[in-house]
Amino acid sequence: MRIHSISSIAALLAALALPAQADNYRVPGNTIVNEECGSCHMVFPPQMLHADSWRAMMSDLPNHFGSDASLDEQRRIAITDFLVAHSGGRKTGVTRDAKGKPLLRISETTRFIKKHREISPAVWKRASIKSAANCSACHTRAAAGDYDDDSIRIPK
Amino acid sequence: MRHLLIIATLLLATSAQAETPRDFLTRFEKEAGATSSAERGARFFNSKHGDEWSCASCHTEQPTHTGRHAKTNKAIKPLAPAVNAERFTDTARVDKWFRRNCNDTLNRACSAQEKADVIAWLLTLK
Numbered sequence: 001m002r003i004h005s006i007s008s009i010a011a012l013l014a015a016l017a018l019p020a021q022a023d024n025y026r027v028p029g030n031t032i033v034n035e036e037c038g039s040c041h042m043v044f045p046p047q048m049l050h051a052d053s054w055r056a057m058m059s060d061l062p063n064h065f066g067s068d069a070s071l072d073e074q075r076r077i078a079i080t081d082f083l084v085a086h087s088g089g090r091k092t093g094v095t096r097d098a099k100g101k102p103l104l105r106i107s108e109t110t111r112f113i114k115k116h117r118e119i120s121p122a123v124w125k126r127a128s129i130k131s132a133a134n135c136s137a138c139h140t141r142a143a144a145g146d147y148d149d150d151s152i153r154i155p156k
Numbered sequence: 157m158r159h160l161l162i163i164a165t166l167l168l169a170t171s172a173q174a175e176t177p178r179d180f181l182t183r184f185e186k187e188a189g190a191t192s193s194a195e196r197g198a199r200f201f202n203s204k205h206g207d208e209w210s211c212a213s214c215h216t217e218q219p220t221h222t223g224r225h226a227k228t229n230k231a232i233k234p235l236a237p238a239v240n241a242e243r244f245t246d247t248a249r250v251d252k253w254f255r256r257n258c259n260d261t262l263n264r265a266c267s268a269q270e271k272a273d274v275i276a277w278l279l280t281l282k
Binding site for chain 2: 067072129
């Protein structure tokens with residue numbers, strides 16, 4: 001209980017101290033998540049997917065977008081708890097595909113597609129970008145949770 | 157609250173198992189019941205095994221250099237212990253990545269012999 005109240009006070013102070021833009025999508029610090037979900041790509045912001053999407057993804061890590069990202073059960077549960085606790089809930093908009101399955105990619109969400117509709121298919125495929133999931137190729141401050149226009153640079 | 161506790165326990169649990177690359181070489185040679193070959197390790201590392209990737213696709217053919225994840229483009233620190241002292245020092249980490257990466261490149265687990273050969277080769281790189 002004590003840990004809980006200290007961390008809520010800290011969160012409250014942080015919320016008061018920061019002008020709430022620039023790092024809207026900062027990933028709350030967590031050593032295990034950074035280690036396990038930041039080894040093959042940047043740590044994606046939990047706020048950008050619905051809890052159902054995180055639960056679905058975390059229940060099939062051996063088949064993670066064509067890669068084996070399998071984890072021991074203790075860590076799998078700890079990370080699922082973290083992602084669900086910080087998930088975007090209903091703010092993320094449509095959370096399921098046409099067949100009713102939770103969307104697994106941030107880059108498939110309607111919100112993402114809308115924000116990026118001006119980017120042509122050829123740009124996504126550039127060698128310097130490779131994939132829509134490579135957020136930090138264009139969002140130079142993505143690691144700090146900052147996706148604002150003034151930090152975007154699309155590489156050639 | 158529950159996940160804070162789990163995370164605290166995990167952090168304590170993972171800090172206790174420092175080992176050296178030689179320990180892993182010995183372990184896998186013992187499991188294989190045979191000595192290793194650095195030359196065979198190099199060939200294994202740099203060849204495709206029926207799948208899209210070789211080990212070198214992400215770690216480069218010169219693992220003293222920084223690699224790049226073949227799909228996501230993320231930088232990967234060198235694998236060779238001579239230039240990256242963190243490599244082959246933690247059993248859980250070594251077992252986890254052999255499990256995942258062998259599955260992704262060979263569609264099966266690596267044998268103890270293959271693991272011993274790869275480590276033997278990596279240890280020759282300066």
